[in-house]
Amino acid sequence: MTIETSKHSLIAHRILSKDPNFVKNTKGKYLILPDRKVLDACGGAAVVSVGHCNPDVNEAIKNQLDTVSYVHSLEFTTEATEKLGRALVEDYKDKFGRVYVVTSGSEATNAALKLAIQYHQERGITTKTEVISRNQSYHGNCIGGLSLSGYPARKRFFENILSPHMHKVSPAYEYRYKLESESTEKYVDRLAKELEDKILELGPENVAAFFAETIVGATTGAVPAPPGYFKEIRKVCDKYDVLLVLDEIMCGSGRTGKFFAWEHEGIVPDVVTCGKSMSSGYSPLSACFFSNKIVEALENGSDSFSNGHTYQAFPLACSAGVAVLNYIKDNNLLENVTLQGEYLGRRLKEIVGDSKIVGDIRGRGLFWGLELVKNKQTKEPFEKALNVGYQLKTLAFENGIAIYPGSGTIDGYVGDHVLLAPMYISTSNDIDIIVETLAKSIGQLENELGI
Numbered sequence: 001m002t003i004e005t006s007k008h009s010l011i012a013h014r015i016l017s018k019d020p021n022f023v024k025n026t027k028g029k030y031l032i033l034p035d036r037k038v039l040d041a042c043g044g045a046a047v048v049s050v051g052h053c054n055p056d057v058n059e060a061i062k063n064q065l066d067t068v069s070y071v072h073s074l075e076f077t078t079e080a081t082e083k084l085g086r087a088l089v090e091d092y093k094d095k096f097g098r099v100y101v102v103t104s105g106s107e108a109t110n111a112a113l114k115l116a117i118q119y120h121q122e123r124g125i126t127t128k129t130e131v132i133s134r135n136q137s138y139h140g141n142c143i144g145g146l147s148l149s150g151y152p153a154r155k156r157f158f159e160n161i162l163s164p165h166m167h168k169v170s171p172a173y174e175y176r177y178k179l180e181s182e183s184t185e186k187y188v189d190r191l192a193k194e195l196e197d198k199i200l201e202l203g204p205e206n207v208a209a210f211f212a213e214t215i216v217g218a219t220t221g222a223v224p225a226p227p228g229y230f231k232e233i234r235k236v237c238d239k240y241d242v243l244l245v246l247d248e249i250m251c252g253s254g255r256t257g258k259f260f261a262w263e264h265e266g267i268v269p270d271v272v273t274c275g276k277s278m279s280s281g282y283s284p285l286s287a288c289f290f291s292n293k294i295v296e297a298l299e300n301g302s303d304s305f306s307n308g309h310t311y312q313a314f315p316l317a318c319s320a321g322v323a324v325l326n327y328i329k330d331n332n333l334l335e336n337v338t339l340q341g342e343y344l345g346r347r348l349k350e351i352v353g354d355s356k357i358v359g360d361i362r363g364r365g366l367f368w369g370l371e372l373v374k375n376k377q378t379k380e381p382f383e384k385a386l387n388v389g390y391q392l393k394t395l396a397f398e399n400g401i402a403i404y405p406g407s408g409t410i411d412g413y414v415g416d417h418v419l420l421a422p423m424y425i426s427t428s429n430d431i432d433i434i435v436e437t438l439a440k441s442i443g444q445l446e447n448e449l450g451i
Contacts, residue, residue, distance in 0.1 A: 021397075026052030029423055029430060031402060038397060041434045042404040045218065046250045046367060046421035049277035050327045057282050060323035064316055073312045080319040087325045088287060091259075095268050097295030100305065101313045101321075103284035105249035105275040106140030111288040112271045113144045114307050116209035116243045119294050122301030125241075128208040129165055132198055132242075136171040136412065138219045139211060139247055148211050151219045152412035167202060169194050171216065172225040175360045175371065176379070176410055184226045192232035199240050209243040209271075210236075214261035217250035220409050221369025221417030222362055230265040243270040243294075249286060253277040254328055254424060256365035257338035264364065270294060277424075280324045283317040333424040340426050341365035347435045348420075355442050356451050357388070366424065370438075371409060372416040374451075381415045388445065389416035395441040401434055 009019045023031050028051045030037045040048060050057065068078045081101070088099045100111055113131065120128040133139065135150035146155055147163035150171070155162060170177060170191060178187040199207050210233065216223040237244040244267075251261045252274040262269055271294065275286030290298075290305075298305060311317070328334065345368060348361050352370065359373035372388050374380045382388045389405035396403050396418075409415030422434060 028052060029426070036400075039401045039430070039433060039437075040423070041396075041401045041438075042419055042421045043277075043423055044281065045276065045404060046255060046419065047276045047281040049254060049280040049424045050324050050333070051280070051423055051425050054280070054282075054324075054327065056327050057280065057320060057323040060319050061282060061316060064319035068315045070315060072310075074308065077313065078315045078318070080315045080322060081313045083322045084318040084325075087322055089289070092289075095291060096272075096289045097292040098290045100288040100290065100307075101318065102286055102288070102309050103311050103314065103317060104140075105273065105286045106142040106145050107309060108249065108273040108275055108286035108288045109140040109145040109148065109247060110142050111305075111307050112211075112245050112247075112273050113148065113209075115271060115288065115290065115294065115305060116245060118302075118306055119243065119297050120208055122297045125205075127203075127205050128241075130167060130202050130206045131165060131209050131211060132167045132169060132195065132202075132207060133211040134171045135168050136173060136219050136410075137211075137213055137216060137247075139213075140249075150412070151408065153408050167198060169198050171220065171223075172212075172229050173216070173220060173223055174226045175223075175362070178226070185228065188226050188229045188232055191229060192236055195233060196236045196239075199236070199242060204240040204242075207240065207242050209245050211245045211247060213247045213251065214265065215251035215256065215364060215367060217367075217419070218404075218406055219412075221371055221406055221419055222251075222364075222367050223369065224362060224364055225265070230262065230267045234267045237270075245269060245271040245273075247273050249273055249275040251364075251367055254334050254337060254365075255367045255421065257334055257341055259334070261364070278324065279317060279320045282320040282324065283314070284311075285314075285317040285321050328424060331425075336426070337365045337424050340422070340428065340431055341367075343428055344368060344420070344422065344431050344435070347431060348438075351435050351439045352442055355439075356446055357442065357449070363420075366420075366422045366426065368420045369406075369417050370420075372418070381410060382449075384414050386449075387416070388449070389418050391448070392418055392441055392445050395444050396438060399437050399441050399444075401437045403438070 025032045031040050133148045137150040139145040139148040147166040150168050246262050246269040248261050255277050270291045272289045279285035352358050357372050358370050359376050360371040374382045393405035404419035406417045409417045
């Protein structure tokens, strides 16, 4: 018996009673299974950007292994670490003064949370300990990020230990929550007023930060904010000395065609987190960017950020990040993300827009979501027990593409969607394969559901 044929994994996989599909190897845009290959149309959770087994990235990591594999960041730094810092901040020095580099997105979120509190403390404001985020959000698995998250399914076993200092406002989710009588502008005004009302309820002197995903990912399926939303939110935050923290772990690092997703919004956050696509899955890597005003407050106070991890600024991860960023730049991949992203959005609307079960198609760049509904006119969701997002994922996988399913789309309990996050190296032919295979799978699902 080989590892791949064993039915008794000792790893605690996501589902204990069922082992995941075994991948023998990967190449470019494909996952190679024992019996076939599958086009990776989601890169896991929107992770893979420059392709699997990219020779340039592999070579950089091998070279790093021969140079420095690990040092403790309290006392030492490395060339790979410093190169990554310059690569990330150089083009944004007028906005960000430092970048804090860790491994998982959850670590970056927790760093952003602690940074927000410390920033106010360094300025002598000790009362600002409350934080606001949104329902239907996801900010990580650690207790800090989970407390910020507005997704009940992830929190249900841990509610009694989550922080009481985290408060929620409504999501910016136009398809579901904009009233029929409202214009987009009025909807945005209502959401901005809700945030302002929450700050006033808690007391402006007590509120440290507002956290939001620039484009909401796994919980609702690539939902961009309505036009003008972040400009109004920025005004509210500025009015009450509340930091605006944007979570771009999933939607940042070039996924939208610009390095940061907030660059499409006409604002600049005080803190932003990135991850996933930054290292394309070659090594765990995420980052938390500090605005210049935050760096100044820390330098004039304790002269440190009171947060540290064993694998902070891990040289292998940093070398992977540098190689990925260089590959993106050298091959003009942000331009390709924009080009192929526009094509993907157009083809989705042309090919599956008339599907009986596709209620909404939304996204930006190479980050798109399809919300699945029982009734397109009323937007009625499917029964939770049907788990239609997972059903569609299974059919698509059988037909040759990997997509990312989601449930609890509407309120954390009901609603279904699937995510597409093709690689930055995708061609129009890849997009055609993805959309046509998805359309075939949707047709099969409609038949199975009797629709």
